[in-house]
Amino acid sequence: MNHRGASVAINGTLAVTALIVIFPLLWMISVSFMHPGEASTFPPPLLPAHATWDNYHELFERAGMGRYLLNSFLIATLLTLLSLAFNLSAGYAFAKLQFRGRDRLFQTLLGALVIPAQVAMIPLFLMMKWLHLVNTYGGVILPTLATVFGIFLVRQYARSIPDDLLEAARLDGAGEWYIFVRIVVPLLKPIVVTLAIFTFLASWNDFMWPLIVLSDQQWQTAPVAIAGLSREHVQDNELMMAGSVVTVLPVLILFLILQRHYIQGLLLGSVKG
Amino acid sequence: MKLLGSPWMFVAPALVVIGVFFLLPVIAALALSFTDFDLYALANIKNLRLIAFDNYIEVLRTPLFWKSLINTLYFVVVGVPLSIAASLGAALLLNSPLAKLKGIFRTALFAPVVTTIVAVALIWRYMFNTRYGLINYALVHLGLSPIDWLGDPHWSMPAIIFFAVWKNFGYNMIILLAGLQAIPQDLYEAARIDGASVWAQFRHITLPSLRPVLLLVSIITVAGYFQLFAEPYVMTRGDPLQSTYSVLYYMFEQGFTWWNLGRATSIAFLLFAITLAATRALLWLGRRGERA
Numbered sequence: 001m002n003h004r005g006a007s008v009a010i011n012g013t014l015a016v017t018a019l020i021v022i023f024p025l026l027w028m029i030s031v032s033f034m035h036p037g038e039a040s041t042f043p044p045p046l047l048p049a050h051a052t053w054d055n056y057h058e059l060f061e062r063a064g065m066g067r068y069l070l071n072s073f074l075i076a077t078l079l080t081l082l083s084l085a086f087n088l089s090a091g092y093a094f095a096k097l098q099f100r101g102r103d104r105l106f107q108t109l110l111g112a113l114v115i116p117a118q119v120a121m122i123p124l125f126l127m128m129k130w131l132h133l134v135n136t137y138g139g140v141i142l143p144t145l146a147t148v149f150g151i152f153l154v155r156q157y158a159r160s161i162p163d164d165l166l167e168a169a170r171l172d173g174a175g176e177w178y179i180f181v182r183i184v185v186p187l188l189k190p191i192v193v194t195l196a197i198f199t200f201l202a203s204w205n206d207f208m209w210p211l212i213v214l215s216d217q218q219w220q221t222a223p224v225a226i227a228g229l230s231r232e233h234v235q236d237n238e239l240m241m242a243g244s245v246v247t248v249l250p251v252l253i254l255f256l257i258l259q260r261h262y263i264q265g266l267l268l269g270s271v272k273g
Numbered sequence: 274m275k276l277l278g279s280p281w282m283f284v285a286p287a288l289v290v291i292g293v294f295f296l297l298p299v300i301a302a303l304a305l306s307f308t309d310f311d312l313y314a315l316a317n318i319k320n321l322r323l324i325a326f327d328n329y330i331e332v333l334r335t336p337l338f339w340k341s342l343i344n345t346l347y348f349v350v351v352g353v354p355l356s357i358a359a360s361l362g363a364a365l366l367l368n369s370p371l372a373k374l375k376g377i378f379r380t381a382l383f384a385p386v387v388t389t390i391v392a393v394a395l396i397w398r399y400m401f402n403t404r405y406g407l408i409n410y411a412l413v414h415l416g417l418s419p420i421d422w423l424g425d426p427h428w429s430m431p432a433i434i435f436f437a438v439w440k441n442f443g444y445n446m447i448i449l450l451a452g453l454q455a456i457p458q459d460l461y462e463a464a465r466i467d468g469a470s471v472w473a474q475f476r477h478i479t480l481p482s483l484r485p486v487l488l489l490v491s492i493i494t495v496a497g498y499f500q501l502f503a504e505p506y507v508m509t510r511g512d513p514l515q516s517t518y519s520v521l522y523y524m525f526e527q528g529f530t531w532w533n534l535g536r537a538t539s540i541a542f543l544l545f546a547i548t549l550a551a552t553r554a555l556l557w558l559g560r561r562g563e564r565a
Contacts, residue, residue, distance in 0.1 A: 003371075006371055007371040010366055010369050010371050010372055011371070011372060011373055011374075013366060014366050014367070014372060014378045015378075017363065017366070017382065018377075018378050018381040018382055021381060021382055021384070021385060021439065021443075022381050022384065024393065024396045024397065024400060024439070025384065025385075025388070025393075025396075027396070027400075027407070028393075028396045031399070039399070039405070040404075040405050041405055042404060042405045042410065043405075043410050044405050044406065044407050044410055085286075086286050086287045086290060087287060089283040089284070089286065089287070090283060090284045090286070090287035090288070092283065093280050093283035093284045094284065097280035097283060098280065099279075099280040099281060099284075102280075105284075105288075109291070112291070112295070112296065114549060114552075115295075115299055115545065116496070116499075116500060116541075116544070116545055116548065118500070118521060118524065118541050118544075119298075119299055119302050119538075119541045119542065119545050120294075120295055120298035120299050120302060121298075121528075121541070122298075122302060122305065122528050122534050122537055122538050122541065123297075123298035123299075123301035123302050123305055123538070124294065124298045125528075125529075126301075126534070127294075127298065127301075142290070142294055143290075143294040143295065144294075145290045145294070146286065146287035146288075146290040146291055147291075148291065151287060176279075176280075176283075180283070201387055204389065205387075205388075205389045205390060207390060207391055207502075207503045207506075208502055208503065208521075208525070212525075212529060222389070223389050223390075223391040223392065224391075226391055226392060226395065227391045227506065227507055230395055230398075230507060231510075237399050237402075240395050240399070241395070241396065241399070243392070243395070244389075244392035244393065244395050244396055247389050247391070247392040248388045248389050248392045248393065251387055251388070251389065252384065252387060252388060255384070255387040256380070259380060259383075262387070263383075263447055266444070266447055266448070267447065267448065267451055
């Protein structure tokens with residue numbers, strides 16, 4: 001094949017594939033603006049005949065979507081801020097501070113990664129019940145306040161901090177926490193952004209644990225709420241697509257803004273093998 | 274004051290969280306799986322009895338467990354190779370020196386990964402609709418007969434696999450793309466001078482160089498696909514005829530619909546053991562292939 005032909009073939013395939021991959025998301029937006037029943041016709045319409053905000057009104061005024069989005073937002077934000085503190089300090093210590101059994105402890109933590117989360121879920125649920133944390137933000141947030149993945153990510157990055165810098169600060173009489181807050185955290189800024197967006201997206205998109213621990217509607221996150229709504233409104237495609245739009249759009253926009261950091265984290269995190 | 278600045282104070286908060294909210298529950302789960310913890314025990318712990326391996330024996334005797342395991346294996350055995358093939362194909366296209374607008378294409382192909390699974394499963398449930406779904410519209414357009422995707426037990430799992438490939442392939446695409454970029458260009462130069470075809474270059478340079486990355490990606494994906502849950506929960510509720518009922522779905526129903534918590538933890542451990550065996554087998558196969 002000549003050079004020009006190959007170029008057309010490759011770029012053409014890429015364009016068609018990208019269009020097919022993106023299409024469901026675009027169509028979701030289009031259907032969310034259709035009148036009830038409009039999308040349940042054959043052939044399925046690509047664009048609304050007369051665009052309407054009705055589904056969004058219904059979603060927020062009758063189905064209480066605002067409350068669920070607020071729950072999702074508060075849970076994801078709180079978890080992101082708090083878990084950063086836990087993972088940053090631990091990741092830094094595993095990379096740069098000397099203490100007995102440090103490397104063995106870290107290896108043990110990495111070993112725990114093979115255990116899937118659902119093994120712990122049932123006792124965790126009983127524990128939350130006992131602590132009266134079922135149907136609270138705390139019940140969702142506490143279990144992932146510190147994660148092996150987060151500690152690993154920070155440690156990988158923190159290893160590049162020069163020891164001389166820390167030693168010099170110690171010689172000047174700076175305390176360990178002062179060094180951490182004033183010198184280390186600013187140096188870790190890129191990985192802070194990466195870990196923050198990872199945590200926020202994972203929390204926002206999480207389904208199984210919130211489904212278990214948030215049975216009471218008023219505390220439910222957006223994914224749990226729309227899963228419940230979809231079981232009641234099996235035929236209301238337009239309404240459900242509006243629900244999908246408001247759930248997906250915030251994380252999609254966040255990703256588009258910070259994608260460089262997200263992809264860097266994905267690559268850093270996958271070299272652990 | 275010395276204690277406050279000790280390295281242990283830096284790791285202690287994280288270790289306490291992981292210990293209390295992960296390791297402790299895992300140990301408790303093992304203990305719980307040897308009890309008949311149910312609704313009565315939930316009301317009064319005095320009703321709890323130790324029953325040794327009865328949960329495991331009972332689960333292994335239940336046809337629905339085997340059905341859910343076969344469904345899950347179907348999802349893994351068909352879904353993982355398809356996902357990785359899609360990831361590799363997309364990565365190869367993006368890595369081509371002839372490809373233009375790489376950043377935009379990469380973002381578009383990766384976008385489904387960051388979407389909320391429940392929300393996008395709803396889109397696909399709608400697109401798979403028998404009567405007015407877009408996929409059947411396309412089939413009819415191509416002269417094929419429409420398929421009752423989510424209502425026919427033969428087609429429900431393929432539909433879910435199709436959805437999962439769309440949702441997940443971008444993740445491995447990024448990792449494989451990084452692997453492709455790490456292959457030295459002079460290997461290809463030399464092959465081209467020797468007159469090797471594009472296919473020969475792929476078989477003898479690209480694939481062998483990518484081997485460790487492919488192994489890593491396979492293990493991550495297999496472990497992930499064994500956790501099939503949200504897709505059937507939203508799209509099919511495990512139906513039709515329990516053809517999309519997964520092991521994790523079975524655990525969820527046993528635990529949180531019927532409150533057989535002891536039974537449910539034994540299912541979680543069985544799934545864990547099966548996942549571990551599968552990923553270990555992959556690792557062993559991958560390493561053996563390396564030596565050969």
